[in-house]
Amino acid sequence: MTPDLSVTLGKLTLPNPLIAASGCFGYGLEYEQVVDLSTLGGVVSKGLFMKERQGHPPPRIVETPAGMINAIGLQGIGVHRFVKEKLPLLNNAGARTFVNVCGTTLDEYVEVCKVLSQADGVAAIELNISCPNIKEGGIQFGCSLTGTYDVVSAVKKATHLPVIPKLTPNVTDVASFARAAEDAGADAVSLVNTFLAMAIDVETRRPKITNVLGGLSGPAIRPIAVRMVWECYQLVKIPIIGMGGITDARDVIEFMLAGSSAVQIGTQNFVDPFVWAKVLDGLNEYMTRHKIEKITELIGSFDPTPPKAVHA
Amino acid sequence: MPPVDIDATVIANARLSSDYSVLSLAAPEVGRRTRPGQFVMVKPAGVTDPLLRRPFSVFEVLRNSAGDVTGVSILNKRAGRSTKKLYELEPGDVVSCLGPLGVPFEPVSAPVEAWMVAGGVGLAPFATLAESLAAAHTPTTLFYGARTAGELFYLEFFERLGIKLVLTTEDGGQAASRHCVKGRVTGPLEAALKTAAASGAMVYACGPEPMLEAVAKLAARYNQRCQVSVERVMGCGLGGCYSCVVPVKPTFAKATAGGHGDEHANLVRSCISGPVFDGAELVWE
Numbered sequence: 001m002t003p004d005l006s007v008t009l010g011k012l013t014l015p016n017p018l019i020a021a022s023g024c025f026g027y028g029l030e031y032e033q034v035v036d037l038s039t040l041g042g043v044v045s046k047g048l049f050m051k052e053r054q055g056h057p058p059p060r061i062v063e064t065p066a067g068m069i070n071a072i073g074l075q076g077i078g079v080h081r082f083v084k085e086k087l088p089l090l091n092n093a094g095a096r097t098f099v100n101v102c103g104t105t106l107d108e109y110v111e112v113c114k115v116l117s118q119a120d121g122v123a124a125i126e127l128n129i130s131c132p133n134i135k136e137g138g139i140q141f142g143c144s145l146t147g148t149y150d151v152v153s154a155v156k157k158a159t160h161l162p163v164i165p166k167l168t169p170n171v172t173d174v175a176s177f178a179r180a181a182e183d184a185g186a187d188a189v190s191l192v193n194t195f196l197a198m199a200i201d202v203e204t205r206r207p208k209i210t211n212v213l214g215g216l217s218g219p220a221i222r223p224i225a226v227r228m229v230w231e232c233y234q235l236v237k238i239p240i241i242g243m244g245g246i247t248d249a250r251d252v253i254e255f256m257l258a259g260s261s262a263v264q265i266g267t268q269n270f271v272d273p274f275v276w277a278k279v280l281d282g283l284n285e286y287m288t289r290h291k292i293e294k295i296t297e298l299i300g301s302f303d304p305t306p307p308k309a310v311h312a
Numbered sequence: 313m314p315p316v317d318i319d320a321t322v323i324a325n326a327r328l329s330s331d332y333s334v335l336s337l338a339a340p341e342v343g344r345r346t347r348p349g350q351f352v353m354v355k356p357a358g359v360t361d362p363l364l365r366r367p368f369s370v371f372e373v374l375r376n377s378a379g380d381v382t383g384v385s386i387l388n389k390r391a392g393r394s395t396k397k398l399y400e401l402e403p404g405d406v407v408s409c410l411g412p413l414g415v416p417f418e419p420v421s422a423p424v425e426a427w428m429v430a431g432g433v434g435l436a437p438f439a440t441l442a443e444s445l446a447a448a449h450t451p452t453t454l455f456y457g458a459r460t461a462g463e464l465f466y467l468e469f470f471e472r473l474g475i476k477l478v479l480t481t482e483d484g485g486q487a488a489s490r491h492c493v494k495g496r497v498t499g500p501l502e503a504a505l506k507t508a509a510a511s512g513a514m515v516y517a518c519g520p521e522p523m524l525e526a527v528a529k530l531a532a533r534y535n536q537r538c539q540v541s542v543e544r545v546m547g548c549g550l551g552g553c554y555s556c557v558v559p560v561k562p563t564f565a566k567a568t569a570g571g572h573g574d575e576h577a578n579l580v581r582s583c584i585s586g587p588v589f590d591g592a593e594l595v596w597e
Contacts, residue, residue, distance in 0.1 A: 023553070030551035030572050030584070033314035046554075054579060059545045061555040063394075066360045068547070072554045077573050085573065219360055270364055270548035271355075273410070274317050 003287035004294045007262050009239045010162055010187040014041035021243055021266030022100035027086045034273045038094025047102040047128045052078040062199050062208035067218030069197045071211035079112045083119045091121040102128045109151055110158045117159040125161050130168030130193035142168040145180045152184035162187040170196045178232040190241035192225045218267040219245040226258050233259025233300050249282025259300040316341045319357050320409040322401050328465050333399050336385040339409050343373045343381040348441035349588045352411030353549040362394040367546045369436035389433040413549045415588045417441050423511035426452040429527050431519020437541050446473040457497030461485035498526045505534035512536055528591030538591035544582045551584040558582050559595035
């Protein structure tokens with residue numbers, strides 16, 4: 001028996017729950033040489049505005065314990081060039097393309113989504129209201145309940161595509177933001193984006209990255225992200241795409257038990273670009289060992305019974 | 313050809329000084345594919361500290377006595393946590409090694425001369441380049457500068473290939489039986505550029521950023537072509553993270569390793585559009 005790894009996100013069906021996270025996979029095509037994009041559940045593009053963006057001056061990343069801080073600053077080619085140059089190639093490669101949409105204003109989110117609505121082969125829109133690294137727009141929407149509601153509502157009116165806001169963990173109660181997104185008509189939510197963070201070079205007393213502040217990702221944030229997925233799962237009915245420091249199949253399963261219908265892998269892709277096949281093998285092994293036919297059985301099936309006492 | 317990712321066993325880790333070592337890895341597939349100037353992404357296998365791999369020029373392509381490629385080595389200098397851990401590895405330890413990656417050096421042949429300019433650990437890409445230039449009988453000089461004579465390495469290796477050595481030390485120290493000019497490597501380089509033969513030279517440079525800038529500007533002033541190998545903080549090595557960008561002039565339009573939009577950008581990824589660049593195409597900040 002081959003376990004059934006397929007999952008659904010509203011109207012979307014994916015062959016497996018593994019999605020490449022935005023900003024950690026270029027435009028997808030960079031990775032064609034190491035992974036068959038059609039074998040992934042989906043690929044999320046780099047964040048796109050209407051126009052091209054330069055991003056921040058380097059250094060843009062610094063490694064921290066079990067993680068990294070980045071402030072790339074959403075360097076990108078803009079939605080028009082994406083549709084013209086990247087999307088056809090992604091479609092040819094058999095990728096299910098999620099487009100990460102950014103905006104400095106509510107109108108810009110709407111305009112970018114309108115452009116994507118007219119393109120062929122966009123699976124869904126991931127609404128980036130959570131990038132911690134840009135001054136205007138973005139996280140301003142994601143850190144306000146009304147801002148989240150307003151941007152999701154406006155985008156939903158402008159496109160037939162599934163809309164998936166990506167939530168920031170840099171709020172007191174992320175579940176209330178998932179609820180605001182659901183109330184506004186979001187088809188799913190993805191969480192979490194990076195944690196606002198900072199690192200100082202103590203020899204020079206200067207920041208380790210040019211932007212001073214950046215977003216923390218990697219295994220260091222995983223337990224917090226799992227907790228946030230679990231909180232959201234208890235409050236909303238729409239599907240959750242969980243992420244934060246996933247490195248292997250065990251981590252994927254943990255996120256699914258906490259309530260994720262699908263997951264994204266980001267930083268680990270830098271550590272090991274061949275991670276995808278290894279995780280798929282691990283999922284098959286786990287499901288066979290636990291006699292699970294459909295991976296969807298795992299979603300939210302976390303058992304809160306206290307653990308047995310463990311003596312060191 | 314796509315890069316390969318190998319859990320490579322450490323064959324040897326020869327400490328050249330208290331900071332430098334040559335880490336030899338059993339990675340025959342990587343070695344066979346490597347062209348001079350390309351790099352690998354490495355980290356100790358199976359750990360989260362360090363989490364990310366670090367980029368290293370392939371230093372040597374290793375061969376056994378029958379001439380078969382058995383792996384690659386990297387020239388490692390202790391600078392931070394990750395390089396310290398690499399310095400401390402012992403034979404039998406395992407390293408994740410992804411490569412070869414990036415744009416290689418463009419070779420030249422006689423009558424054009426090849427002038428390799430290395431500063432410190434910037435020697436790394438020139439061992440393989442020297443071998444290929446020697447095989448093509450290109451007249452080649454290595455301008456090689458370090459802080460002290462104790463940090464000038466592999467001199468016999470280059471001499472055996474017939475490479476002319478021009479050595480500099482910042483403290484004026486002398487390497488055994490070899491003359492070292494006191495100062496920076498750009499001093500003798502400029503003297504040579506002033507008297508370059510009409511057929512010209514291709515300048516290859518790798519080292520600290522101020523040295524690269526000085527070399528590129530000198531080469532431009534004396535109308536010689538220059539290729540520089542840059543080093544940047546790099547996350548993935550494959551064009552995925554956009555960490556390792558370098559500013560380029562609007563004239564930058566060369567066919568990159570994979571393209572992926574860098575041909576139109578002002579900030580291009582040194583992993584896929586480099587690490588080797590035409591020195592005249594970079595913006596020096």
